[in-house]
Amino acid sequence: MFKQVKSAVFWYYLFKFRKRITLVVLLLIIALFANVIYSDVVEYLKLKDKLQYLEIALISKWIVIIFNLVFSIYLLLTMFKKEEIQEEKKIKKEKIVEPVKKEKEEKFTQREKEFLYKKKIRSKADLLVEK
Template structure:
């Protein structure tokens, strides 16, 4: 029983925060790809004995990682869903027109005629 409750809570949170979770996973995937490429570049520099370029490669790696983290924080904190309808737009729309007494009496007569024909 405890397992079912725990599973339900976990899936509820995953569903509730699915957009944020997807953004975080994309940023983590991007960082993983960058680290994989960094290892390949370092291996290439070691093979070609061009270790003088290694500080530049390390600096680029950290710039890209921090950029990805900052981008992830930006996505997570400052992007909000568009509101469905604001109160101002509801206020700006004209109120529905109230029918006059003549229109009400005409509609009532039409309804009475339809009922009498049946």
């Protein structure tokens, strides 16, 4: 039973945040490939005896890795905040829309206003009973 609930929650959030999750996974894959690319660049520079460029390769590798990790963490931390902000905006929009509807409903014709403020409304049946 617990496994089913856990699975349902997992798939719910995976489906709900699929764009962000795929972006985070892609960024982490890029960070992992940065190490592979760096090792290839180091081997190439060693073969060509251009060791002065090793420092640039190392710095660029770590810049790519750190940027991807920081951006992934930011996306994960703001995943739930975005939803709360959108809900607040919807609530504000609903509050703005409601007064407009009330103004439209208050537009009555003159005859409707007479009946609206009349203290005693009598139907035709009431008039016939009195006669």
